[in-house]
Amino acid sequence: MNKISSAEILCVGTELLLGQIVNTNAAFLANELNLIGINSYFQTVVGDNPSRLVQALKIAADRSDLIILTGGLGPTRDDLTMATTAQFAGRSLVLHEPSKQAIEGYFTAMHRNRVTQNNWKQAMMPTGSIVLPNYNGTAPGAIIENIENGAMAKTIVLLPGPPSELRPMFNESVKPYLLERSSQKLRHLFVRLIGIGESAAETRLMDLIDQQENPTLAPYASEGEVMFRITQRVERDDEPDLTQDLLKEVYNRVGEYIYEVGPRKLPEVIKDLLIEQNRTLSLAESCTGGLIASALTDVPGISTVFKGGIVAYDNDIKKQMLSVDERILLQDGAVSENCVKAMATGCRDVMKTDYAIAVTGIAGPTGGTDEKPVGTVWIAVAGPNRCEAKMIFRKGNRARIRRVAMLYALDMLRRELV
Amino acid sequence: MNKISSAEILCVGTELLLGQIVNTNAAFLANELNLIGINSYFQTVVGDNPSRLVQALKIAADRSDLIILTGGLGPTRDDLTMATTAQFAGRSLVLHEPSKQAIEGYFTAMHRNRVTQNNWKQAMMPTGSIVLPNYNGTAPGAIIENIENGAMAKTIVLLPGPPSELRPMFNESVKPYLLERSSQKLRHLFVRLIGIGESAAETRLMDLIDQQENPTLAPYASEGEVMFRITQRVERDDEPDLTQDLLKEVYNRVGEYIYEVGPRKLPEVIKDLLIEQNRTLSLAESCTGGLIASALTDVPGISTVFKGGIVAYDNDIKKQMLSVDERILLQDGAVSENCVKAMATGCRDVMKTDYAIAVTGIAGPTGGTDEKPVGTVWIAVAGPNRCEAKMIFRKGNRARIRRVAMLYALDMLRRELV
Numbered sequence: 001m002n003k004i005s006s007a008e009i010l011c012v013g014t015e016l017l018l019g020q021i022v023n024t025n026a027a028f029l030a031n032e033l034n035l036i037g038i039n040s041y042f043q044t045v046v047g048d049n050p051s052r053l054v055q056a057l058k059i060a061a062d063r064s065d066l067i068i069l070t071g072g073l074g075p076t077r078d079d080l081t082m083a084t085t086a087q088f089a090g091r092s093l094v095l096h097e098p099s100k101q102a103i104e105g106y107f108t109a110m111h112r113n114r115v116t117q118n119n120w121k122q123a124m125m126p127t128g129s130i131v132l133p134n135y136n137g138t139a140p141g142a143i144i145e146n147i148e149n150g151a152m153a154k155t156i157v158l159l160p161g162p163p164s165e166l167r168p169m170f171n172e173s174v175k176p177y178l179l180e181r182s183s184q185k186l187r188h189l190f191v192r193l194i195g196i197g198e199s200a201a202e203t204r205l206m207d208l209i210d211q212q213e214n215p216t217l218a219p220y221a222s223e224g225e226v227m228f229r230i231t232q233r234v235e236r237d238d239e240p241d242l243t244q245d246l247l248k249e250v251y252n253r254v255g256e257y258i259y260e261v262g263p264r265k266l267p268e269v270i271k272d273l274l275i276e277q278n279r280t281l282s283l284a285e286s287c288t289g290g291l292i293a294s295a296l297t298d299v300p301g302i303s304t305v306f307k308g309g310i311v312a313y314d315n316d317i318k319k320q321m322l323s324v325d326e327r328i329l330l331q332d333g334a335v336s337e338n339c340v341k342a343m344a345t346g347c348r349d350v351m352k353t354d355y356a357i358a359v360t361g362i363a364g365p366t367g368g369t370d371e372k373p374v375g376t377v378w379i380a381v382a383g384p385n386r387c388e389a390k391m392i393f394r395k396g397n398r399a400r401i402r403r404v405a406m407l408y409a410l411d412m413l414r415r416e417l418v
Numbered sequence: 419m420n421k422i423s424s425a426e427i428l429c430v431g432t433e434l435l436l437g438q439i440v441n442t443n444a445a446f447l448a449n450e451l452n453l454i455g456i457n458s459y460f461q462t463v464v465g466d467n468p469s470r471l472v473q474a475l476k477i478a479a480d481r482s483d484l485i486i487l488t489g490g491l492g493p494t495r496d497d498l499t500m501a502t503t504a505q506f507a508g509r510s511l512v513l514h515e516p517s518k519q520a521i522e523g524y525f526t527a528m529h530r531n532r533v534t535q536n537n538w539k540q541a542m543m544p545t546g547s548i549v550l551p552n553y554n555g556t557a558p559g560a561i562i563e564n565i566e567n568g569a570m571a572k573t574i575v576l577l578p579g580p581p582s583e584l585r586p587m588f589n590e591s592v593k594p595y596l597l598e599r600s601s602q603k604l605r606h607l608f609v610r611l612i613g614i615g616e617s618a619a620e621t622r623l624m625d626l627i628d629q630q631e632n633p634t635l636a637p638y639a640s641e642g643e644v645m646f647r648i649t650q651r652v653e654r655d656d657e658p659d660l661t662q663d664l665l666k667e668v669y670n671r672v673g674e675y676i677y678e679v680g681p682r683k684l685p686e687v688i689k690d691l692l693i694e695q696n697r698t699l700s701l702a703e704s705c706t707g708g709l710i711a712s713a714l715t716d717v718p719g720i721s722t723v724f725k726g727g728i729v730a731y732d733n734d735i736k737k738q739m740l741s742v743d744e745r746i747l748l749q750d751g752a753v754s755e756n757c758v759k760a761m762a763t764g765c766r767d768v769m770k771t772d773y774a775i776a777v778t779g780i781a782g783p784t785g786g787t788d789e790k791p792v793g794t795v796w797i798a799v800a801g802p803n804r805c806e807a808k809m810i811f812r813k814g815n816r817a818r819i820r821r822v823a824m825l826y827a828l829d830m831l832r833r834e835l836v
Binding site: 016017018019020021022023024026027028029030031032033034040041042043044045046047049052055056059063220283285287288289290291292293294296297298300301302303306307308309310311312313314316317320321350351352363364365366397398399402 | 434442459462712716718732782
């Protein structure tokens, strides 16, 4: 079995060249290759054009062991990736009977009666290739091995463009294939932090990041979150696990900010904690305006613990629905410790929940003052025993301020629960 | 002045190769190039590695008039794009005094006292280049013209990686430069539709899409929305505008679904309509769980017309906060016409607004029945004169069902307002 040490991602699609869609497939595949331990030095995007695709394939085959192609496997005339790649690899296309049957089955399941002539094209596969079944669409993928190109035999993987088809096909069929052939074996731990900035966390962990050789510690970018990855290179699966010792040291440095070692994001952690403790939650949101409720209700099954929320954007709503005293709004203002505490306790009372989170702040771009500039946010958590509040201040645009407020609010509840 | 007809986007950054961030810069630039009328046939991503960057620059210069580079302009040792590209173009780096002063000014404004030695590196610019000021960061961009490469002189544009710096720099400095040099002049209209699927809209417009040569009509992918673009190629700016005649024909076919010809998305259109009519709005959300409130409060200035909302995830909240009659919940269920109407009128009453939108449905993945499968959503709009409700049904995952419910709910209000 040939070992694979380098890969190149080659995305085919005119809609990418026109900027109509963002190339999330490249990011997904690049992240997966990195986790598998295969180096990836180039990504290329090319349109649905055979001669330019061949040009890109030549360049890629000259510099990488593996090419992962995405897109252009559809049924239309424009979809030329399979035929062009087969020709490049010196293979002809033959009808793959199981794929033909799968396409028929897919059409029956979707209650569409007639398979168009075009769809049979999707069952034409390169001779000698490994066909990858598509359980979420009609286009099967393929792995073409042992393509002669100079000294080294190359491998090409072809995947459909829609992420809802590409991701499961990669996970089910391609990932196991590559894990067996990767020239490196890796073991990972993902450490998720909240309440500390990325650079502050890096400063505390700097010597571990710089000096650790195996396992390694590295920052791991994740939208709005601070994450680190512990990675151990192993020769065999039964080698002792060294990641836990490094994790212990990471806990010594930044343990108070770690909310998860594993795959769960903050809303899922909150859901699981509330379910474990048989507690219910409600929300009173002003500046976040439904963002926290939306993030929580994005998680399936949250309805057992999340009762509802009040988006109290207007001061009248704060008074009327949350029983915030008018004097607080006049004396302290809507963005104040007294107001946020009144919102949280009022919400807990009216919604009859064990906990309530309240958020009020100035998300901007206008509305700030010298005393309370844009980015000032008060957060409170009211629980069975007490109501705590804190202020945070973050520079940035409206979306960022709202997002940070959401994360800190959820974290404040998490700290109450653990 | 050299005319530019083809461009290539070359993004530099190891974080892209590791899949840690999605390449939104490539999509942004590709879309802009397309609007300007410059063809773009390839996009490449390469890491912060000089020899691989030179390799990518050579390939790009051989096949395109213009290369737009992004990323690697930072102050650290890893940031090698400017030096490597200058060397490739046969230019030396010289201190650019205005950029040095701008960096000092930026540090003063950010209240950071000491400019580190590394930052001066960012003021070293290729000889003879056009320096592009950065008002949102420290790294200036550059345009290097007349680079000899075979028969054709090439142009390279260098832009910083962070989108918050790249986008304004492109809009302020690069776009006017390219508009003057593009081998095509284009005039665009963006037509936004809601309430009709993309393929249904395309079917109605098919002959216009296929047969129109100038102006052209083309579908334009946009997240969750159906959009079409009308584009007229002109030789001179004072040529008669032919886009309006085609727009009139598009209105004849699908006019009832057009909510905007221009840049505004649905929440902005709603905001402007409510402000124009001096009307207020509140929300009662069940399955969308704050998503509509969050989308509305994402729009600056919405607070003058949006008072607040109730996320009535639990039936108790529907009864208590929205005065939904218990008998409705028992007889019709929470996902029913009677319930959604009671939610909307209850919300309008309790929030004291002119209009209220209510949404209740089954977003899944579980909770559906044969009679009310996952994807069933009831929407109601209560206004000064009446309360209307309708049911929609959409297949798809939880996120898609919630998103479609949001768009249809906002559109139902829009139809009441116009």
